[in-house]
Amino acid sequence: MSSPRETSRRDFLKFAGLGGVALGAAAVPALGAAPREAAVNLRAAQAKNVIFLVADGMNLAALSLADAWSRRTRSMSSRWMRLYQERPVVRSLCETHSATGLVTDSAAAASAWGIGERIANGVLNITPDGRKPVTLAQKMMAARKRVGLVTTATATHATPAGFAVTVTSRKLQSEVAAQYLERGIDVILGGGTEYFTPSLLEAYRKVGYAYATDRTQLLARRGSGRLLGLFSKRYIPYEFDRQRDPVLRAAVPSLAEMTQAALNNLAPSPEGFFLLVEGGRVDHAAHGNDALALIHDQLAFDEAIETVLAFTDRHPDTLVIITTDHGTGGIQLNGVGDEDFEGAPAYAGTNDAFRRLENFTATQEATLARLKGQPKQAQLEALVASTGLTFKPAELAKVTDGKTFQALVAKYTGISWTSNNHTADLVEFCAYGPGSAQFPPFLRNDEVHAKVLRATGVAG
Numbered sequence: 030m031s032s033p034r035e036t037s038r039r040d041f042l043k044f045a046g047l048g049g050v051a052l053g054a055a056a057v058p059a060l061g062a063a064p065r066e067a068a069v070n071l072r073a074a075q076a077k078n079v080i081f082l083v084a085d086g087m088n089l090a091a092l093s094l095a096d097a098w099s100r101r102t103r104s105m106s107s108r109w110m111r112l113y114q115e116r117p118v119v120r121s122l123c124e125t126h127s128a129t130g131l132v133t134d135s136a137a138a139a140s141a142w143g144i145g146e147r148i149a150n151g152v153l154n155i156t157p158d159g160r161k162p163v164t165l166a167q168k169m170m171a172a173r174k175r176v177g178l179v180t181t182a183t184a185t186h187a188t189p190a191g192f193a194v195t196v197t198s199r200k201l202q203s204e205v206a207a208q209y210l211e212r213g214i215d216v217i218l219g220g221g222t223e224y225f226t227p228s229l230l231e232a233y234r235k236v237g238y239a240y241a242t243d244r245t246q247l248l249a250r251r252g253s254g255r256l257l258g259l260f261s262k263r264y265i266p267y268e269f270d271r272q273r274d275p276v277l278r279a280a281v282p283s284l285a286e287m288t289q290a291a292l293n294n295l296a297p298s299p300e301g302f303f304l305l306v307e308g309g310r311v312d313h314a315a316h317g318n319d320a321l322a323l324i325h326d327q328l329a330f331d332e333a334i335e336t337v338l339a340f341t342d343r344h345p346d347t348l349v350i351i352t353t354d355h356g357t358g359g360i361q362l363n364g365v366g367d368e369d370f371e372g373a374p375a376y377a378g379t380n381d382a383f384r385r386l387e388n389f390t391a392t393q394e395a396t397l398a399r400l401k402g403q404p405k406q407a408q409l410e411a412l413v414a415s416t417g418l419t420f421k422p423a424e425l426a427k428v429t430d431g432k433t434f435q436a437l438v439a440k441y442t443g444i445s446w447t448s449n450n451h452t453a454d455l456v457e458f459c460a461y462g463p464g465s466a467q468f469p470p471f472l473r474n475d476e477v478h479a480k481v482l483r484a485t486g487v488a489g
């Protein structure tokens with residue numbers, strides 16, 4: 030006599046063409062069902078694994094522009110958009126508020142997923158009345174699922190931390206690093222060596238963690254023992270800069286490579302796993318109003334989606350969630366040129382304006398890092414030069430600070446921003462695979478936690 034759970038899993042594998050025998054419970058895919066019906070049944074099945082992908086600080090325009098960039102430079106849609114065209118995906122709009130108000134930060138947003146409650150901005154999984162509910166990572170581990178956290182921010186940054194730890198402030202990243210060890214997170218990959226002291230690293234090693242510090246070590250890694258990989262003092266460099274610097278490219282893995290390494294490690298887990306994958310620097314690029322950095326980090330996140338979908342093709346008992354925690358910066362590509370513009374149709378200059386981003390040679394962060402300590406004027410000139418564009422002397426005369434530089438870039442690229450802050454807009458949320466039927470077309474961020482538990486049959 031097999032447990033209902035085993036039966037459900039076997040039926041699911043049979044549906045997916047991977048063997049297994051009898052058919053049973055109504056909530057599992059039925060053999061011979063019409064494709065649409067089968068897709069609906071697939072959504073209702075139980076998931077063994079969960080892969081939760083977060084493009085931090087991604088408003089809808091960020092998703093749109095990455096797709097437009099991909100279509101223009103690679104003649105194909107982003108992987109995320111192709112997923113919508115090719116597979117039975119459940120889509121939602123998600124409301125991202127926190128207990129503080131309409132605009133959340135990443136700590137409260139990840140905590141909403143971590144404990145299923147809204148808390149104050151800046152805090153990790155402690156409620157306004159002082160309770161410390163058990164986190165999603167702990168619940169998964171109690172069900173003998175292994176847990177992995179992967180990010181391009183520091184490994185101890187608010188988003189990965191919000192799934193796993195209980196800390197009074199997101200700023201206490203050293204405390205987060207220590208709590209990951211105490212709670213036994215199986216795979217931790219990202220930046221942020223500065224939050225792991227030598228004695229803490231020694232403590233990690235003592236209980237059996239392998240420690241990788243560069244891309245080669247990570248890619249050579251085999252087996253499923255606990256793994257800590259830290260590839261930068263603070264954040265992983267922006268993808269645009271990483272790809273153009275041979276030294277960085279050799280030393281620092283991409284988000285997709287970290288995701289693959291985590292999946293290799295977690296996949297053999299008999300009871301499954303929970304993996305968080307964060308494109309953490311999409312948010313940083315948006316805070317800095319740097320469209321070039323944002324689009325390329327969004328596409329690096331997109332590549333991680335590709336890695337995950339290749340995995341789920343081989344492991345269809347995996348629920349995939351792809352979303353963001355909030356918008357940041359309010360990026361938009363605005364129409365360029367009006368109806369009277371030399372007789373051309375309205376907005377006829379938009380594509381050319383957007384295309385000007387292809388001339389840019391570095392992110393603002395990389396340019397400013399190169400000129401650290403130099404006079405402001407030299408920094409501004411370097412920023413202007415990094416656009417690869419030719420400006421009129423009268424325009425250049427007006428560039429006296431970051432704000433006026435941004436205004437010049439906006440004029441030429443059509444891309445503008447509403448602020449350097451997080452925003453309150455509804456965000457894209459999608460789920461694919463078994464358990465995805467849990468998610469309605471509209472949901473709140475604090476509803477996701479319970480639905481992930483239900484999708485996996487893990488106790489709340």
Ligand SMILES: [Zn+2]
Pocket residue numbers: 086135312313316357451
């Ligand atoms: Zn942010």
